[in-house]
Amino acid sequence: MTAANPVFVSIDTTAVDTARTLAQGLAGLVGGVKLGLEFFVAQGPAGVRAVLGGDSEVPFFLDLKLHDIPNTVAGGVRAALPLTPAFMTIHTSGGPAMMRAAAEAAAAGGAKRPRILGVTVLTSLDDGDLGAVGQSTPVAGQVERLARLARDCGLDGVVCSPNEVAALRAACGPDFILMVPGIRPAWAAVNDQKRIMTPAQAMAAGASHLVIGRPITAEPDPADAARRINAELGL
Ligand code: C5P
Numbered sequence: 497m498t499a500a501n502p503v504f505v506s507i508d509t510t511a512v513d514t515a516r517t518l519a520q521g522l523a524g525l526v527g528g529v530k531l532g533l534e535f536f537v538a539q540g541p542a543g544v545r546a547v548l549g550g551d552s553e554v555p556f557f558l559d560l561k562l563h564d565i566p567n568t569v570a571g572g573v574r575a576a577l578p579l580t581p582a583f584m585t586i587h588t589s590g591g592p593a594m595m596r597a598a599a600e601a602a603a604a605g606g607a608k609r610p611r612i613l614g615v616t617v618l619t620s621l622d623d624g625d626l627g628a629v630g631q632s633t634p635v636a637g638q639v640e641r642l643a644r645l646a647r648d649c650g651l652d653g654v655v656c657s658p659n660e661v662a663a664l665r666a667a668c669g670p671d672f673i674l675m676v677p678g679i680r681p682a683w684a685a686v687n688d689q690k691r692i693m694t695p696a697q698a699m700a701a702g703a704s705h706l707v708i709g710r711p712i713t714a715e716p717d718p719a720d721a722a723r724r725i726n727a728e729l730g731l
Contacts, residue, residue, distance in 0.1 A: 501527035501731055502699065504557045504583075505722070506677070506709035507547070510538035515547045518713055519554070525722035528555030528582060530707055536560060544579055555582040557675075557707075561615050563587035566597035573601035573610070581610045583675065585655060588614035588642040592649050599650035613675055614646035614654045619691070636660070640667050647672055658693035658701065665702030677707035681725055684711035696728050 505526045507515045519529050531544060536558070539546070548554050558581040562569045569586055576584060586598050595614065602609045616639040617626070623634050631638060643654045643664050653673025656664055661674055668674075680692040687710055695706055708725065715721040 501525075501726065502703070502705045502729070503695070503722070503725060504528045504530045504555070504675070504705060504707050505712050505718075506530040506532070506559075506707050507713060508532060508534055508709055510534055512539055512543050512546050515543075516549070518718060519547050520549070521719050522712070522722055523554070525719055525726065526712070527705070528557055530557035530559050532559040533561070541579055557581065557583040558610070559583075559585050561585045561587055562598070563590045564594070566590075566594045569594050570597040570601040573598050573612070574604060576610065577602075577605045580605070580608045583613055583673075584610045585613050585615055586651075588616050588646045588651075588654070592645065595646060595649035595651055599652075611652035611673060612650075613673060614642065614651045616642040616646075616654055616656065616660075619657045619678070636663070640664065643668055643672075653704070655707075657691050658698050658703075659691045661693075661698060661701040661703050673704050674702060675705045675707060676703040677709075679706045679708045679711070681711055681728060683724070684721075685714075694728065695725050699729065 503526045505522055507518050509515050548556055558576055562572050598612050602612050617635050639660050644667060646654055647668050655675045658676055658678050661676055664674055676698050678689045678692050679695055679698055680686055681694055698706055712718050712721045
């Protein structure tokens with residue numbers, strides 16, 4: 497796959513065959529493959545290997561959004577190292593010790609270590625939801641606070657929505673990874689995403705990587721959709 501391509505295709509399914517067909521059909525057209533909780537709970541590490549074809553060169557984003565005590569999260573990161581994921585996710589609200597423990601566990605992967613990305617405030621939560629769980633800070637402030645904390649605790653970056661990219665790029669500096677879902681090319685259906693940007697808009701706002709699912713995977717010709725996105729990105 498092209499190293500310079502920032503697009504991680506999100507393959508959200510429980511079926512190995514579906515995921516493998518998509519991953520193989522998109523080889524060389526996307527920067528990597530994201531598999532998440534749904535697939536991993538159903539198919540586990542063996543399913544991941546079946547989809548990636550044992551080719552550890554395919555950049556792989558293992559999106560499990562870990563959240564537990566530091567020792568357990570560190571154990572989860574260590575247990576994933578044999579899959580050589582390029583990226584993994586943890587919840588920043590697990591706190592500084594948890595984030596540092598995850599970063600230390602990842603470092604044990606050496607040159608092939610996973611980059612640990614923090615999830616700040618889930619985009620499904622609004623100010624009212626934060627209030628309900630006892631957090632009076634508005635969402636935007638909480639997102640920036642958690643992103644800065646993630647950086648200070650040794651995380652490599654965060655996952656953030658398109659409308660957070662510019663503020664987080666300014667707050668966290670040029671080298672911090674900003675992995676951005678909620679991406680819709682102009683020709684794609686919006687689906688259930690609320691705050692969207694096109695691939696080019698998100699990159700211009702400061703994204704380093706894009707997570708794109710249905711605009712590729714639900715198209716009749718996923719490879720053609722990936723090519724159109726690459727053309728939009730000038731790749
Ligand atoms: O199909 P679509 O492009 O909407 O897929 C986006 C992917 O990114 C899904 O795997 C979804 O769970 C994930 N995601 C998201 N919004 C967030 C965080 C993650 O859509 N705020």
